[in-house]
Amino acid sequence: MTEARDIDILHFCRSQTLRHLMLMVRSPSEVINPLLFFLLVIVLFPLGLGPDPEQLSLLAPGILWVVALLSNLMICMRLFVDDLEDGSLEQLAMARVPLSIAVLPQLLASWLASGLLLSLVSPIFGLMLGLPLEVAPVLVASLLMGTAIMLLLGAVGAALTVGVQRGGILLALLILPLYVPILIAGTRALNEALQGGDPTVALALLGAGVTGGLLLAPLAIAAGVRVSLEL
Template sequence: MSAPSLPAFCLRLVRRQLVLAVRRPVEILNPLLFFAMVVALFPLGLGPDPKSLASFAAGTLWIIALLSNLLTSDTIFRGDYDDGSLEQLLLAPQPLYFSVLAYLGAHWLLTGVSLALISPLFALMLNLPLEALPALVASLLLGSGVMSLVGGVGAALTVGLKRGGMLISLLILPLYMPVLIFGSAAVRAAAQGFPAGPQLAILGAMFCLAIALAPLATAAGLRISIDA
């Protein structure tokens, strides 16, 4: 049997991750449930006045998306590290850059994309103006991609540690901050009737930069974690 070509190999990895997730649907639903619950917390904490909720909605939705992404990023490599298949991946002839990209892409599809698609529902509950919905979905799609990629670096560096959960948030939250700034700025601009294009363009640039660099750092981090 010959080794599969690179694209086929990556596609197989993505499919494997998706199949694993579909077999345990709780793993997909948990971040969404978390999102819904935290959305419910904000009116309870800030008061139910629709006007004040609308003014906070952009930032609130983005912060919740960021947190649910953060909570799931710890699990990207955890299972495969525990059962040893990560070590096999490092020994595989395919470049680690692309296999890591496949892992992170699968994570993005499972958490980021599903969150972005369901976010208009919660946006309406928080009284966000309708005009801002396209900007919200677009900014969450791009931004969660950046966050999955950056979160992968943190996950790779902490996967070998027993108590990695808290540490990973310390490591990658500072790196999430620029994404949060431009993501929520895009939604706020759209809500006030301005074009959200510039902010989305900057998010797109961050996404490209993250695709180019983050898998390299993630691959280096995985090698360190496996060696240690």
């Protein structure tokens, strides 16, 4: 971390990403728990709605996306907490690399361990809810992009609430309204695929969201981290 000042940004980012991935490997529960949460909530729906596969497959896009939203929220709640406690967030803010770039490696590591993983196993959950296997590519693609945007937006909220007592529920209040467009586009893509329509419009919108989020969110995250550090 300290040697980062004289090396170029790419190297810095690589070592930071590896550091965060290592941290996750050392405490695998943080990676596995959101997935288990995802699975558990999905199990609750057939129990609550009844086992009728037709009805379930009708509701599946909405269920999958809402649960993805919630499990993403869980990940965001943990995002900067440890780093603030052990002081590495402060180190990050003082590094030569601009803070808006310096926070990205952690997000990338989080996304690899949560969004990517979730997207890849999501077809299994889809099958459990009666989604046909043909829509699996659309499901994976929409979740890949959707989780990335959600993580970027959620990181803004996490940066703002990390220093606050009981920040978790506050975080949910702050960022869930901002997730609305992602939910709409994601379920739209799935519904189109289910009904034999064209999901590319919705997927393209999600892609635009990723691009825009990557451009703007880091600035807001950096500003939020600065506010939290000054407390």
